[in-house]
Amino acid sequence: MEEIKTCLLLGVSDRGDAEASMAELEQLAQTAGLEVQGVLLQQRTKPDNATYIGAGKTEEMREFIEHHEIDLVIANGELTAGQIRNLEDRLDAAVIDRTMLILDIFAQRARSAEGRLQVELAQLKYRLPRLAGLGESLSRLGGGIGTRGPGETKLETDRRHIRRRIKALEHALGDVKQRRQTTRRGRLRGGNATAALVGYTNAGKSTLLNRLCGSEVYAEDQLFATLDPTVRKMQGVKGREILLSDTVGFLRDLPHTLIDAFRSTLEESLSADLLLLVVDAADKEAEARLQVVRDLLHSLEADQKPIFLILNKTDCENLDLTPFYTIASKEKMKVFPISAKTGMGCEELKTALLRHFAGEWEKTVLVPYGDGAALAALYRDKVILRREETDEGIKITYAAEK
Ligand SMILES: Nc1nc2c(ncn2[C@@H]2O[C@H](COP(=O)(O)OP(=O)(O)OP(=O)(O)O)[C@@H](O)[C@H]2O)c(=O)[nH]1
Ligand SMILES: [Mg+2]
Structure with a gap:
C-alpha cells in the first residue's frame, strides 16, 4: 500500500481573507499528516464549473505535479463529482476537497463510539452525490491508491450499499442519543452547575480545562485535537462541583455535513448554564475567528446565555486586547485575560466561576x-x-x- 505524503493546495478566490483561508488549509493538511509541496491561489470570483481552476492553470499544475511527484491535490472548497473527475484526469493525481480533508481528520481522531458513527455518517452523506467522480481519492480514503473509478453498474451497487449503511448509522445514532440523554438527566439531578468551553480550534480550550480541573485531557498544537465531548469536574464549594465540558473546536466554513453530525453533541455541551468562549488572543486572525464562533453559536441558538470571554495565550508578547474589550462591552460579556499555559489569570477566572454559580x-x-x-x-x-x-x-x- 502506497502512503500519501505530498500534496498541492488549490484555491480560487478574490476575497480579502483568501490567503488566511489557504493558510488554514495548509494547517489542516499538516494536521492530516501531509507534506505541503505547493500552494496555488487563483484570483477569480468563482471556480471554473468543469475544472475548478482555469484550464490554462491545470496544464501548469500538471507539470508541477509531475516534477514534484505530488500524490494528492486538495481544493479549498467543495468540489462537484464532475470537477473531481476532470481534475483527476487532467492532473493525473488523486483529488479531494477541503471538506473531505476535514472529514478525514475527524475520521482519524474520533474515539468514542458515537463520534465514529457521526463521522462515518457525515463522510457517506458527503460522498454519495460525488461517487461518480471519486476514483483514486475514494480508494485513498479507504486505504491505498490503485483502483480507478468504479464502472456504472458498480456505481449503482455502491450507491445502494452506502444508502443502506447511512440508514443503519442513523438508527444506531438514535440509540446512542437516547442513552446519552438519560445520563444527562442524571447529571442534572445531581444539581451541579455546568459550563462549556467553546471556541475556535487550537484556541487552548483543552489546556484550560486541564488547568482548571487538574485533568490531563489531550491538548496539542494541531487542529481538532479534541473531537469527542469530555466532561471534567472543577471543585466548587461545599461539595458542589462545576462540570466543565470540552468539545470539538469551531472552524471557518465548517462543512455542513459535520455541523449536522455534531449538532447533538454540540447541543449537549451548549446546554450548559454558562459558556466560556476561549479566544487565542495571539492569533492575528483572532477577531475574525471570534466572529466565526459567535455566528455558529447564534445558529445553534446558544448565544443567549451568559458568556465569559476568555482571552487566552496572553503570555505571548505585543498583544492588543482592546478590540476584544470593545466587543465584550457591547455584548455584555465578562472578560478574562489569561494564559492557560502559565496559569496567569486562571485563579481569578476560577473565583469568578465559583461566584457566578454561588448564587444558584x-x-x-x-x-x-x-x-x-x-x-x-x-x-x-x-x-x-x-x-x-x-x-x-x-x-x-x-x-x-x-
Ligand atoms: N503560548 C501559549 N500557548 C497555549 C496556551 N494555551 C494553550 N496553548 C497551546 O495551544 C495549542 C492548542 O491547545 P489546545 O488546548 O489543544 O487547544 P484546543 O482549543 O483544545 O484545540 P482543539 O481541541 O484542537 O480544538 C497547544 O499547543 C497548547 O500548548 C497559552 O496560554 N499560551
Ligand atoms: Mg481540545
Whole structure:
C-alpha cells in the first residue's frame, strides 16, 4: 500500500481573507499528516464549473505535479463529482476537497463510539452525490491508491450499499442519543452547575480545562485535537462541583455535513448554564475567528446565555486586547485575560466561576421560631448548609436545586 505524503493546495478566490483561508488549509493538511509541496491561489470570483481552476492553470499544475511527484491535490472548497473527475484526469493525481480533508481528520481522531458513527455518517452523506467522480481519492480514503473509478453498474451497487449503511448509522445514532440523554438527566439531578468551553480550534480550550480541573485531557498544537465531548469536574464549594465540558473546536466554513453530525453533541455541551468562549488572543486572525464562533453559536441558538470571554495565550508578547474589550462591552460579556499555559489569570477566572454559580447553589430562608413543621420539612427535603439563630427566627441556608 502506497502512503500519501505530498500534496498541492488549490484555491480560487478574490476575497480579502483568501490567503488566511489557504493558510488554514495548509494547517489542516499538516494536521492530516501531509507534506505541503505547493500552494496555488487563483484570483477569480468563482471556480471554473468543469475544472475548478482555469484550464490554462491545470496544464501548469500538471507539470508541477509531475516534477514534484505530488500524490494528492486538495481544493479549498467543495468540489462537484464532475470537477473531481476532470481534475483527476487532467492532473493525473488523486483529488479531494477541503471538506473531505476535514472529514478525514475527524475520521482519524474520533474515539468514542458515537463520534465514529457521526463521522462515518457525515463522510457517506458527503460522498454519495460525488461517487461518480471519486476514483483514486475514494480508494485513498479507504486505504491505498490503485483502483480507478468504479464502472456504472458498480456505481449503482455502491450507491445502494452506502444508502443502506447511512440508514443503519442513523438508527444506531438514535440509540446512542437516547442513552446519552438519560445520563444527562442524571447529571442534572445531581444539581451541579455546568459550563462549556467553546471556541475556535487550537484556541487552548483543552489546556484550560486541564488547568482548571487538574485533568490531563489531550491538548496539542494541531487542529481538532479534541473531537469527542469530555466532561471534567472543577471543585466548587461545599461539595458542589462545576462540570466543565470540552468539545470539538469551531472552524471557518465548517462543512455542513459535520455541523449536522455534531449538532447533538454540540447541543449537549451548549446546554450548559454558562459558556466560556476561549479566544487565542495571539492569533492575528483572532477577531475574525471570534466572529466565526459567535455566528455558529447564534445558529445553534446558544448565544443567549451568559458568556465569559476568555482571552487566552496572553503570555505571548505585543498583544492588543482592546478590540476584544470593545466587543465584550457591547455584548455584555465578562472578560478574562489569561494564559492557560502559565496559569496567569486562571485563579481569578476560577473565583469568578465559583461566584457566578454561588448564587444558584445557596438559598436562605427564615423560619419563625415555633414553626417546627416548616423546619422539619426543610431538613427532610433539602441539603442544609448552614443554620443560624437570629432574633427573627432560624436562618437556614440550603443547597438549591437546579
Ligand atoms: N503560548 C501559549 N500557548 C497555549 C496556551 N494555551 C494553550 N496553548 C497551546 O495551544 C495549542 C492548542 O491547545 P489546545 O488546548 O489543544 O487547544 P484546543 O482549543 O483544545 O484545540 P482543539 O481541541 O484542537 O480544538 C497547544 O499547543 C497548547 O500548548 C497559552 O496560554 N499560551
Ligand atoms: Mg481540545
